[in-house]
Amino acid sequence: xxxxxxxxxxxxxxxxxxxxxxxxxxxxxxxxxxxxxxxxxxxxxxxxxxxxxxxxxxxxxxxxxxxxxxxxxxxxxxxxxxxxxxxxxxxxxxxxxxxxxxxxxxxxxxxxxxxxxxxxxxxxxxxxxxxxxxxxxxxxxxxxxxxxxxxxxxxxxxxxxxxxxxxxxxxxxxxxxxxxxxxxxxxxxxxxxxxxxxxxxxxxxxxxxxxxxxxxxxxxxxxxxxxxxxxxxxxxxxxxxxxxxxxxxxxxxxxxxxxxxxxxxxxxxxxxxxxxxxxxxxxxxxxxxxxxxxxxxxxxxxxxxxxxxxxxxxxxxxxxxxxxxxxxxxxxxxxxxxxxxxxxxxxxxxxxxxxxxxxxxxxxxxxxxxxxxxxxxxxxxxxxxxxxxxxxxxxxxxxxxxxxxxxxxxxxxxxxxxxxxxxxxxxxxxxxxxxxxxxxxxxxxxxxxxxxxxxxxxxxxxxxxxxxxxxxxxxxxxxxxxxxxxxxxxxxxxxxxxxxxxxxxxxxxxxxxxxxxxxxxxxxxxxxxxxxxxxxxxxxxxxxxxxxxxxxxxxxxxxxxxxxxxxxxxxxxxxxxxxxxxxxxxxxxxxxxxxxxxxxxxxxxxxxxxxxxxxxxxxx
Amino acid sequence: xxxxxxxxxxxxxxxxxxxxxxxxxxxxxxxxxxxxxxxxxxxxxxxxxxxxxxxxxxxxxxxxxxxxxxxxxxxxxxxxxxxxxxxxxxxxxxxxxxxxxx
Ligand SMILES: Nc1nc2c(ncn2[C@@H]2O[C@H](COP(=O)(O)OP(=O)(O)OP(=O)(O)O)[C@@H](O)[C@H]2O)c(=O)[nH]1
Ligand SMILES: [Mg+2]
Numbered sequence: 093x094x095x096x097x098x099x100x101x102x103x104x105x106x107x108x109x110x111x112x113x114x115x116x117x118x119x120x121x122x123x124x125x126x127x128x129x130x131x132x133x134x135x136x137x138x139x140x141x142x143x144x145x146x147x148x149x150x151x152x153x154x155x156x157x158x159x160x161x162x163x164x165x166x167x168x169x170x171x172x173x174x175x176x177x178x179x180x181x182x183x184x185x186x187x188x189x190x191x192x193x194x195x196x197x198x199x200x201x202x203x204x205x206x207x208x209x210x211x212x213x214x215x216x217x218x219x220x221x222x223x224x225x226x227x228x229x230x231x232x233x234x235x236x237x238x239x240x241x242x243x244x245x246x247x248x249x250x251x252x253x254x255x256x257x258x259x260x261x262x263x264x265x266x267x268x269x270x271x272x273x274x275x276x277x278x279x280x281x282x283x284x285x286x287x288x289x290x291x292x293x294x295x296x297x298x299x300x301x302x303x304x305x306x307x308x309x310x311x312x313x314x315x316x317x318x319x320x321x322x323x324x325x326x327x328x329x330x331x332x333x334x335x336x337x338x339x340x341x342x343x344x345x346x347x348x349x350x351x352x353x354x355x356x357x358x359x360x361x362x363x364x365x366x367x368x369x370x371x372x373x374x375x376x377x378x379x380x381x382x383x384x385x386x387x388x389x390x391x392x393x394x395x396x397x398x399x400x401x402x403x404x405x406x407x408x409x410x411x412x413x414x415x416x417x418x419x420x421x422x423x424x425x426x427x428x429x430x431x432x433x434x435x436x437x438x439x440x441x442x443x444x445x446x447x448x449x450x451x452x453x454x455x456x457x458x459x460x461x462x463x464x465x466x467x468x469x470x471x472x473x474x475x476x477x478x479x480x481x482x483x484x485x486x487x488x489x490x491x492x493x494x495x496x497x498x499x500x501x502x503x504x505x506x507x508x509x510x511x512x513x514x515x516x517x518x519x520x521x522x523x524x525x526x527x528x529x530x531x532x533x534x535x536x537x538x539x540x541x542x543x544x545x546x547x548x549x550x551x552x553x554x555x556x557x558x559x560x561x562x563x564x565x566x567x568x569x570x571x572x573x574x575x576x577x578x579x580x581x582x583x584x585x586x587x588x589x590x591x592x593x594x595x596x597x598x599x600x601x602x603x604x605x606x607x608x609x610x611x612x613x614x615x616x617x618x619x620x621x622x623x624x625x626x627x628x629x630x631x632x633x634x635x636x637x638x639x640x641x642x643x644x645x646x647x648x649x650x651x652x653x654x655x656x657x658x659x660x661x662x663x664x665x666x667x668x669x670x671x672x673x674x675x676x677x678x679x680x681x682x683x684x685x686x687x688x689x690x691x692x693x694x695x696x697x698x699x700x701x702x703x704x705x706x707x708x709x710x711x712x
Numbered sequence: 713x714x715x716x717x718x719x720x721x722x723x724x725x726x727x728x729x730x731x732x733x734x735x736x737x738x739x740x741x742x743x744x745x746x747x748x749x750x751x752x753x754x755x756x757x758x759x760x761x762x763x764x765x766x767x768x769x770x771x772x773x774x775x776x777x778x779x780x781x782x783x784x785x786x787x788x789x790x791x792x793x794x795x796x797x798x799x800x801x802x803x804x805x806x807x808x809x810x811x812x813x814x
Contacts, residue, residue: 154758154761154762155757155758155761157754157757157758190788190789191788192787192788193762193789196761196787279757279760279761279765280760280766280767283761283763283768283787286787301785301788304790305773305785305790308773308774308783312776312783313777314775314776314777317776317777318777402792405792406776406783406792407776407777407780409776409781409792409794410776410777411780419780525754525755525758526755526759526793527797528759528762528791528792528797529781529791529792530789530790530791530792531783531790531792
């Protein structure tokens with residue numbers, strides 16, 4: 093769309109955190125925007141088209157005076173938009189189940205918008221949850237009392253959206269506001285008006301608040317709160333390993349079958365070798381692990397939808413405080429297990445700038461999904477699949493959980509160190525906002541939405557990772573193929589290069605092939621599996637592809653080297669995009685530099701120490 | 713940074729003076745009567761915007777383990793508030809503040 097400011101039609105979605113702006117945005121534009129039952133999910137303005145309108149989804153705000161960074165982002169953009177003639181309307185999204193609180197922002201916003209002649213529409217969302225005897229919503233009464241359009245909508249069921257669209261399209265034909273409805277100027281008077289309006293036109297009783305308190309009796313209980321939290325986390329990490337297994341073998345068999353089929357079509361020669369060794373062995377090795385990433389996104393998605401995460405933030409606020417973090421750091425650290433980049437942006441909601449800085453810097457310690465393939469490869473190949481406690485827990489699953497715990501412990505320790513380092517310098521300078529978290533209602537996660545969201549997140553991960561892996565794999569394959577062709581890996585250029593690198597990685601028990609894998613993965617860590625797969629393919633020289641993990645064992649990798657590799661990947665920061673985003677989020681190049689150097693050093697030293705300890709304990 | 717002195721109920725400096733929100737036991741209600749003078753104005757403003765303002769009745773819903781934030785119900789919503797902030801919210805004379813569970 094190329095439209096000048098005059099006939100561009102911007103519609104802003106503003107409102108309290110967790111009122112459903114992003115879900116409404118997705119409904120209106122068809123763009124999948126991140127939605128979760130947690131206040132403070134959107135931390136950046138996102139825009140999309142809907143029938144000639146440009147819709148903007150804003151981070152949630154409680155008022156026009158920002159306290160946290162995400163609020164500042166929203167309010168600065170809002171101020172700019174108010175002065176822009178292209179702004180056609182503001183849709184203030186209210187939560188029907190939290191009407192009194194939602195109305196306050198509307199009442200603060202109205203006079204500002206009226207002053208610049210921007211019409212405001214109040215979309216009272218979540219009306220699908222207004223059921224039972226106390227349910228009531230009187231949009232007409234509210235409209236005439238406040239002097240702007242009130243429309244009851246549900247972003248979940250789609251109810252009322254046609255009316256909202258129609259109102260947006262016909263705005264200019266109607267008198268935009270009613271001058272007779274004056275809005276009080278003081279906070280107290282606005283709050284009182286909000287209460288009066290709710291009593292007169294809103295739900296009669298707070299049924300939802302009461303039922304949420306009953307559930308909180310368990311989740312926030314002094315005795316059960318922590319055990320339940322640990323149980324939830326244990327299920328999360330166990331799920332990635334056990335539930336993904338059937339899906340993984342499906343993909344593995346699929347890739348193998350496709351490889352055999354395509355290989356049969358091509359005549360022997362360089363093209364055949366390339367397709368077999370680089371495409372199927374390299375990219376295929378990576379694809380095998382995508383199901384685990386999908387399950388991870390699925391479980392995190394279910395948690396995000398349930399409303400439990402805000403409770404976890406409250407529960408962990410004090411314990412995380414001992415490490416210089418905040419309860420608000422929990423969600424960023426948890427989503428770091430999916431990907432560090434959105435996690436660092438989620439840290440914008442943290443009330444203290446210093447704790448936010450610390451959170452952003454330690455997020456890369458958490459085991460992101462790109463590390464998952466490497467863990468799965470090593471654990472699947474080197475840890476025996478014995479079951480413990482009568483088949484309830486597998487040893488592999490246990491080691492898997494152990495690696496995740498290792499990442500979390502590292503993050504906490506690093507946070508404590510950074511806390512010490514920055515306390516003197518930044519402690520007084522950066523003013524802290526209070527820790528205030530609204531507890532959202534509990535909801536049963538919808539099966540279809542979280543499946544769709546997990547699938548689309550996995551797909552976008554694959555789409556981002558695959559080209560990089562492919563590019564590296566092509567280089568690795570070419571260096572490994574020439575000058576003698578497939579099956580002569582030891583005489584290839586790559587081998588000469590690898591033998592040059594080998595001494596550096598020898599102390600951690602890595603041979604030249606692992607050394608090549610490690611070096612190639614400095615672009616992005618998920619490249620490692622692709623590289624190893626390609627090397628395996630080159631070595632096997634077109635025979636039936638052995639499973640990558642057993643190929644590593646045959647290639648002479650022992651348990652000690654494997655464990656060292658595991659520790660190395662659990663600790664190292666091998667992700668260029670993480671460094672770029674960290675720079676942006678902290679506003680200084682010092683942060684990513686420090687993170688990269690210290691994490692790489694720790695990874696190397698940790699791997700060397702692990703190798704030698706494992707050796708001393710009798711591992712080969 | 714508020715690291716120290718979070719256990720307000722045991723702190724002598726808070727004993728005897730006017731009661732504050734941090735001292736409100738779970739299940740009890742009270743009416744808010746101003747803010748402590750040390751509270752930063754922008755924080756006070758936000759608390760008022762959320763409903764922690766003069767004359768409003770607040771109910772302490774529950775406390776989190778480890779002396780963490782407490783949950784308060786006000787203005788039809790539930791907020792978890794850190795204790796070192798709650799301590800600056802002053803409470804008026806007893807008003808329906810008889811430990812009724814709600
Ligand atoms: N039942 C119901 N749930 C809804 C509705 N709209 C949104 N939700 C849920 O409310 C939660 C918050 O939705 P979001 O769209 O992420 O809210 P937001 O306003 O963008 O929140 P922030 O980005 O944190 O400010 C999610 O769990 C949604 O699934 C609705 O109309 N009905
Ligand atoms: Mg949002």
